[in-house]
Amino acid sequence: MKREVDCAMPLFLRQGDELGKQHQPIGETPRPEADDEQFSILEKRRSRSPAVIRRSRAILISWFHCHRHYYLVKTGPVVELSGLLDTGRSNKRPGEGRKGEFAPAGLENSRAGRICGHNLFLNHMEPPLKILAIQFKSLGDAVLLTPALRAIRRRYPDCVLHVLVAERVAPLLQHLPGLTRVWPMPRTHGRARLKQSWPLVRALRAERFDRSVDFGANDRGAILSLLCGARERSGLDLPGGFPGRRFCYNRRVAPAPPDRHEALRPFALLSAWDITPPDPMTVEIRADPALDHAAAQWLPEKAVICHLGAGMAKKQWPVPHWAALNRMATAAGLRLTFTPGQNAREHALVSELKALAPEVSVLPALDVALFLAVLKRARALITGDTGPMHFAAGLDVPLIALFGPTPVARWGPMGQRQQILTGGPCHCEPNSHVCQAANHCLAAISPEQVLAGLQNLLKPG
Numbered sequence: 001m002k003r004e005v006d007c008a009m010p011l012f013l014r015q016g017d018e019l020g021k022q023h024q025p026i027g028e029t030p031r032p033e034a035d036d037e038q039f040s041i042l043e044k045r046r047s048r049s050p051a052v053i054r055r056s057r058a059i060l061i062s063w064f065h066c067h068r069h070y071y072l073v074k075t076g077p078v079v080e081l082s083g084l085l086d087t088g089r090s091n092k093r094p095g096e097g098r099k100g101e102f103a104p105a106g107l108e109n110s111r112a113g114r115i116c117g118h119n120l121f122l123n124h125m126e127p128p129l130k131i132l133a134i135q136f137k138s139l140g141d142a143v144l145l146t147p148a149l150r151a152i153r154r155r156y157p158d159c160v161l162h163v164l165v166a167e168r169v170a171p172l173l174q175h176l177p178g179l180t181r182v183w184p185m186p187r188t189h190g191r192a193r194l195k196q197s198w199p200l201v202r203a204l205r206a207e208r209f210d211r212s213v214d215f216g217a218n219d220r221g222a223i224l225s226l227l228c229g230a231r232e233r234s235g236l237d238l239p240g241g242f243p244g245r246r247f248c249y250n251r252r253v254a255p256a257p258p259d260r261h262e263a264l265r266p267f268a269l270l271s272a273w274d275i276t277p278p279d280p281m282t283v284e285i286r287a288d289p290a291l292d293h294a295a296a297q298w299l300p301e302k303a304v305i306c307h308l309g310a311g312m313a314k315k316q317w318p319v320p321h322w323a324a325l326n327r328m329a330t331a332a333g334l335r336l337t338f339t340p341g342q343n344a345r346e347h348a349l350v351s352e353l354k355a356l357a358p359e360v361s362v363l364p365a366l367d368v369a370l371f372l373a374v375l376k377r378a379r380a381l382i383t384g385d386t387g388p389m390h391f392a393a394g395l396d397v398p399l400i401a402l403f404g405p406t407p408v409a410r411w412g413p414m415g416q417r418q419q420i421l422t423g424g425p426c427h428c429e430p431n432s433h434v435c436q437a438a439n440h441c442l443a444a445i446s447p448e449q450v451l452a453g454l455q456n457l458l459k460p461g
Helices: 002-021 034-039 051-066 110-116 139-144 146-155 195-207 217-229 267-273 289-296 318-333 344-357 368-376 388-396 447-457
Strands: 069-074 076-086 131-137 160-166 181-185 211-214 232-236 249-253 306-307 337-338 380-384 401-405 418-422
Touching: 131 146, 131 217, 139 146, 139 388, 146 160, 146 267, 160 306, 160 418, 181 195, 195 217, 211 217, 217 232, 232 267, 249 267, 289 368, 306 318, 318 337, 318 344, 368 388, 380 388, 380 447, 388 401, 401 447
Parallel strands: 131 160, 131 211, 160 181, 211 232, 232 249, 306 337, 306 380, 380 401, 401 418
Antiparallel strands: 069 076
């Protein structure tokens, strides 16, 4: 098709000038040009009058200025010019809409299609389905979304699949196979950064998505679903949010039952597309291979990484337990390296740990992309219910997960090499961030249990 465009288009546009110079009477058939024999796309046929050709040529040239992509195809005796991408000009037929309305430049409603006639050949060359997946939640939620993205690709193998996430989350999906593009959105909690976000929204609108699906179920995702302008916009039918949120979607779906695992909940939205969970139901992410050398500088030897922090203070294993585990693991010949989180509360845990065990090895706070590259080199990861727990599951790193306040059935890791240890009953309010009980539920998990689980997980075979 590309050769037909390059060769036939100049000849097609020259016909008006060359025939006009011959000054033949209207209605007389000119001698076919010799160039016609070189290109099969231009079949010999009775030519129109020079006046008609000049007028058609002027119309086609103006069409060129209104469209960025075009090509020539042959249907019977007619050479047709069809647009692949419209720039947003109104091109509806009379009576189909108000003047100035936007419409895709498909063959059935494009100006060239009306000039040249309907092209049967293009009916069998539909463009691939363009889908935008939107997720504005935490790091762990983005990892748990990967089975749904994999299922979309399996259902529509030829689709164009884009993902819109917060800028901090983008490295988790940037190198995942099956995604056409990952769009990082600048995001600040509680603030709308319109100046930084609007160019990205305009670029998303220019993609002309057929479908968008908002997995995050929050106000930011709802507004962006509307602004991106997909023809079909799917979202959860949830109470709350700003008053106009329900109008941001034109397909609202009831949420999954509350006891469903978070990795399975996106499939409630995808059920209308006849998409089912994949088998096996595992998460998958990829680290940036360009950061392997930098990761080797931070973690030169195979070590067990222990992540101290968590999104909520009540999900943190007590620091004295970490100090005791470090002494026991060192005596057993295992090397532990500790990593903090990003906020001040999690950095305070490092100071507390060094006061109890000055000899511990601690890495500095790393960005998400470099942390993934370091984690990929680790022998194993020990952590609570955190984003790094899901990172390890997605990277297929052996994992010891410590659970207490949150249910394993809903938030448990979806990896292949893992061991989950649960503490005592939790009596805290579900929405509280700190432990409200006299005895912390995670304190019931002893360092001896964690070491035994780690040694069992690292056994060869």
